[in-house]
Amino acid sequence: MFxxxxxxxxxxxxSYAVTGLPLEPFAPLFGLSDEALAAEGxxxxxxxxxxxxxSRVELEDAQVGDxxxxxxxxxxxxxxxxxxxxxxxxxxxxxxxxxxVGELPGALTARDAVSLRAFREDGMMIDADYAPRPQIxxxxxxxxxxxxxxxxxxxxxxxxxxxARIDRA
Numbered sequence: 001m002f003x004x005x006x007x008x009x010x011x012x013x014x015s016y017a018v019t020g021l022p023l024e025p026f027a028p029l030f031g032l033s034d035e036a037l038a039a040e041g042x043x044x045x046x047x048x049x050x051x052x053x054x055s056r057v058e059l060e061d062a063q064v065g066d067x068x069x070x071x072x073x074x075x076x077x078x079x080x081x082x083x084x085x086x087x088x089x090x091x092x093x094x095x096x097x098x099x100x101v102g103e104l105p106g107a108l109t110a111r112d113a114v115s116l117r118a119f120r121e122d123g124m125m126i127d128a129d130y131a132p133r134p135q136i137x138x139x140x141x142x143x144x145x146x147x148x149x150x151x152x153x154x155x156x157x158x159x160x161x162x163x164a165r166i167d168r169a
């Protein structure tokens with residue numbers, strides 16, 4: 001009963017959705033030869049660890065034995081000083097973009113911590129936070145408490161790789 005009362009008092013602005021990247025730009029790369037991928041600046045890797053290869057489409061780490069594509073992707077295309085691109089993994093087994101509402105996907109919860117970057121609608125970053133795994137949802141709520149924040153980007157802490165976009169739900 002206490003939990004239900006607590007949830008009823010939480011503002012709706014704390015609800016969030018985490019969305020993977022669209023599958024369509026990556027699907028034509030699936031199954032290409034290593035030479036053809038190299039010509040596109042893409043590297044195929046065989047997953048050798050249960051963590052460390054988060055697929056940005058499925059928002060989960062690829063399984064040992066899966067093949068993933070390592071490529072550069074522009075995840076922040078806004079024409080601002082915060083325009084950004086970085087290396088990402090996409091699992092060649094991906095078949096659809098994943099979206100979760102009010103739930104953190106494995107790509108975020110498998111990390112010890114994530115870096116969150118808050119952007120206005122025009123793509124200007126206006127805040128950021130570091131969140132250890134148990135505090136990720138609280139950090140999301142804190143950043144979204146600012147009405148100027150339109151969306152968040154989650155990144156890995158060590159390598160700084162883009163993980164996912166987080167929007168208000």
